[in-house]
Amino acid sequence: MKLPDKRCPLHDAIARIKDGDTVMVGGFGVPGTPMTLIHALVEHGARDLTVIKNDANEPGMGVDHLLQSGQVARLITTHLGLNSHAIALMNAGRIKVEFNAQGILAERIRAGGAGIGAVLSDIGIGTELAHGKQIVEMAGVPYLVEPALRADVSLIHADCADPFGNLVYVATAQNFNPLMAMASDCVIAEAERVVPLGGIAANDVHSAGVFVDHVVELGELSEEYSVVQR
Amino acid sequence: MSNANERMIARAAREIAPGMVVNLGIGLPTQVVNHLSSDFPVCLHTENGLTGIGPVLGPDRADRNLIDAGGAYVSTVPGSAFMDSAASFSIVRSGRLDLTMLGAFEVSADGDLANWKIPGKFSPGVGGGIELAQKARRVVVLTTHTDRAGQPKLKHRCTLPLTARGCVSRIFTDLAVIDVTARGFVLVETATGVTPSQVANATDAPLIVPDATPPSF
Incomplete structure (x- = not known):
């Protein structure tokens, strides 16, 4: 037996995205942000998207291109603290922004990937972040109901992939990627290196390939992946 | 940076006990690390998925994949671990985080903290701050005693949207160290050259001053 080969040209993978889709995008700052997949999505032009991403990168970088387009x-x-463009778009009413506590966003995505309907959490109780959220009591303790998040497509950045889609992340480029890699109907992973099947030892796999639909091998990395000069 | 802020940061660093797991928030708290010696036994955590933060590196030595939650290019130390965002916040919410040091717009005499939003002016989102404030075992604040307009940041009640209620134990400012107690703000130490009455005048809530002259830092 041999595991299937999911390698796919960049634009064929991105063509899966339709107007109105919900798209999860990995990354926390530059590390782990799939810059190449984002650029292809800008070229593809799908509109009216709901984007789920920890932050909005910085002006002129990463997911900011999708906001500006x-x-x-x-x-x-x-x-959104590092992206003044995104804050201006939000304040002008041109994008609707929903803020989550960071770890709760992670748990909502994890629940989506795990086939669970919601998580219960006391984070934000007594603050305006709790406004409009359902409250349930367990053993006399009130919790907010935080609905699971799933998406139509996840855009993932990995350091290394094999053709089946087993993924390895490095350093703090891991962040939301392994969670989002389980939480969408279609998972597209860009990888800096693609090695043959068996090239990633089974013990070293971070995201199992069974969750991944398309593997896009990156060529030479663009400047956007580099250390940010501030 | 002013000498007063530098002394505040140095004083706050002494709050860290050997063996702790500590998260230093963005801004002034991040600079506390400069006052910890390289052989001091402590595990620094950052929300984006690292335990065991090493020194900040210049652009020439930086690893493009290794940042802290504020975007600074940090490094690892022997024994560091990387993890995803869910595991990173599991550390925060499950009681494994002994201490966090946060910035503040306002702190109330009840220990309420407001540090994420100024309606109409500043609303970049709460990030990981709410979970740090609500769930760290001990929350201390580092802040200038007054804002840029000279208005007190330590108040009877917060006027801005809260990050978390009743979470702050101790406040380090450029003027004083102040504890939040059931009786309200209590003066613990003063900055060199600052009198208790100067601290009280810059505080918009009753300040309990002990009979004995408080130590200075």
């Missing part, structure tokens, strides 16, 4: 109707995120 007007393809994003709604952004589910935790913090």
